[in-house]
Amino acid sequence: MTAQGSALRTVWDPAGPAGLPFGSNSMQHGTAVFEGIRCYATERGPAVFRLDDHLRRLLASARHLGVPHDYDLPRLRERVLAAARTAGPDGAYLRPVLYTPDGQLGVDLARFRFVLAVEVYATAGDTGTALPAGVRLTVSPWRRPAASSFPTQVKATGTYVVSALARTAAVAQGFDDAIQLDPVSGRVAEATVANVFLARDGRLLTPWLSDGLLAGITRDTVLVLARRLGIEVAEGPVEPADLRRAQEVFLTGTAAELVPATEVDGHRTDPRGPLFRAVAEAFRDTVRGRRFQDLGWLTHTSET
Ligand code: PMP
Numbered sequence: 001m002t003a004q005g006s007a008l009r010t011v012w013d014p015a016g017p018a019g020l021p022f023g024s025n026s027m028q029h030g031t032a033v034f035e036g037i038r039c040y041a042t043e044r045g046p047a048v049f050r051l052d053d054h055l056r057r058l059l060a061s062a063r064h065l066g067v068p069h070d071y072d073l074p075r076l077r078e079r080v081l082a083a084a085r086t087a088g089p090d091g092a093y094l095r096p097v098l099y100t101p102d103g104q105l106g107v108d109l110a111r112f113r114f115v116l117a118v119e120v121y122a123t124a125g126d127t128g129t130a131l132p133a134g135v136r137l138t139v140s141p142w143r144r145p146a147a148s149s150f151p152t153q154v155k156a157t158g159t160y161v162v163s164a165l166a167r168t169a170a171v172a173q174g175f176d177d178a179i180q181l182d183p184v185s186g187r188v189a190e191a192t193v194a195n196v197f198l199a200r201d202g203r204l205l206t207p208w209l210s211d212g213l214l215a216g217i218t219r220d221t222v223l224v225l226a227r228r229l230g231i232e233v234a235e236g237p238v239e240p241a242d243l244r245r246a247q248e249v250f251l252t253g254t255a256a257e258l259v260p261a262t263e264v265d266g267h268r269t270d271p272r273g274p275l276f277r278a279v280a281e282a283f284r285d286t287v288r289g290r291r292f293q294d295l296g297w298l299t300h301t302s303e304t
Contacts, residue, residue, distance in 0.1 A: 007095075007119040011083040015070070016101035016115030023103035025112055030158020032099040033061035033114075036254045039084045039091045039301065042289035046091050047298035048084055049287050051077060053217050054254075055096075061154045062098050062114055069098060069114035076116070077299075083118035084301045093121040093255060097157075132176060134271045135251065137191070137264045139240055140166040140178035144189045144212045152212050163192035177251070179264065181240065182212035188238040194253030195219040196238075198246040199275040204233040211237065218252040218283075221297075225282040228292060231275060248273035250280075258283055 012018040026032035035054040039046050055076045062069055080096050087094075098114035142165045144152075150159060162180075170178035170192075179196060182189045190196055190213040197206045197219075204226055209215055226233040243249060249261040249269045258280045260271035270276075285291035289298055 007121050008092075009086065009120050011079070011086065011118045011120065013079065013116045016117070020099065020101070021103040023105060024100050025102075025104060025106065025109075026099040026157065028105055029107065030156060030161065031065060031067070031109060031112075032097050032157045033058060033065060033067075034095055034097040034155055034157060037080065037094045037096070038254050038287065039087060039094060040287045040289075040298075041089060041091045042298065042300070044289060044300055045302050046084060046087070046089055047289060047300045048081065048094070049254075050217050050221070050297050051080065051299045053220075055080065057153070057155065057215075057217070058096060058098065061156060064151050064154045065109050065156065067098070067100070067109045067112050067114045069116075071098070071114075071116060079116060080118055081299070081301055081303075083120050087120050087122070090122075093123060095119040095121070133259060134262045135176040135259055136174070137177055137179055137243075137249065137261050138170050138173060138175040139188075139243070139265060140170060140180050140192075142166040142169065142178070142180060143183040144180045146183045147212050148184075152209075153215060155214065160193075167192040179240075179243065185211055185237070186240075187211045188240060188243065189213040190216075191251050191253075194251035194256045194259070197222060197248075197250050197252060198238065198242060199248035199250075199273055200242075200246050202232065202275070204231055204275055204279075205238060205242070206233070206235055207238045208235040216252060216254075218254055218257070221283065221286070222252050222258070222279050224295065225286060225292065226275075226279050229278055229282055231278065243267065248276050250276050 035058045037054045100112040101115045166178040195216040243264045244267045251259045
């Protein structure tokens with residue numbers, strides 16, 4: 001086990017330097033793009049969960065920023081699987097990062113070239129972003145960036161300053177995490193590094209994508225699994241007041257997995273509610289290769 005917040009190792013692409021110059025654009029201006037991906041222990045050995053979905057999102061993030069690079073899906077897949085294999089049989093949390101390896105500043109990103117590094121963490125807990133079970137949530141005064149200011153679907157390092165402000169303020173007030181609102185509609189968008197689901201009267205609800213949230217892969221996983229379990233689930237507008245009417249609230253994210261809340265600003269929610277327990281159990285079984293394998297979501301690291 002490594003210390004919280006530190007990687008086991010970083011696997012640098014031989015195409016770039018092994019390290020990041022202090023003057024790197026990605027370091028100085030937050031222009032790296034990244035993914036967080038889980039590798040789980042299964043009966044057939046370690047397997048990466050929804051690898052291609054994560055890598056497609058990484059490629060889309062790079063495309064949005066307009067930084068040229070030489071990676072396509074097969075090449076990224078090969079490099080991430082090679083990094084996963086260094087982690088051993090118990091699984092890992094992997095963070096592929098496309099960054100600018102030279103020491104140039106400037107904000108015309110077409111002049112740069114992205115190179116890949118993959119950080120390997122023994123567990124998601126080591127990343128320093130994981131949450132305890134039974135989180136206390138507060139609605140943050142810090143809203144998400146408007147979709148007209150920054151493309152919502154881009155996972156760039158710089159936008160995490162927005163999450164960091166909201167999380168830090170929430171923790172300073174004794175909460176574990178913050179719910180952030182869309183700045184234009186004022187509706188619920190997501191938590192700082194996770195999406196949010198509400199349960200009320202036997203139904204699940206999660207904010208729709210037009211309210212400025214990342215299209216989380218775990219969010220999508222929960223939508224699919226809930227439907228398979230016969231649970232009624234919808235994407236739609238979620239008002240802050242809906243949080244006060246919810247019987248269950250839970251967060252979803254690759255690092256966090258599924259985390260139930262015990263309260264939102266003093267309103268108690270059931271961390272062991274029936275809908276949370278049903279989808280959390282299906283999720284646990286699915287990522288470990290015990291259920292719903294027809295979905296094709298696991299890539300075993302021994303493949304290829
Ligand atoms: N929203 C934000 C802002 C995030 O950083 C994350 C973590 N990637 C999520 C939602 C959840 O996304 P995923 O389920 O794909 O990890």
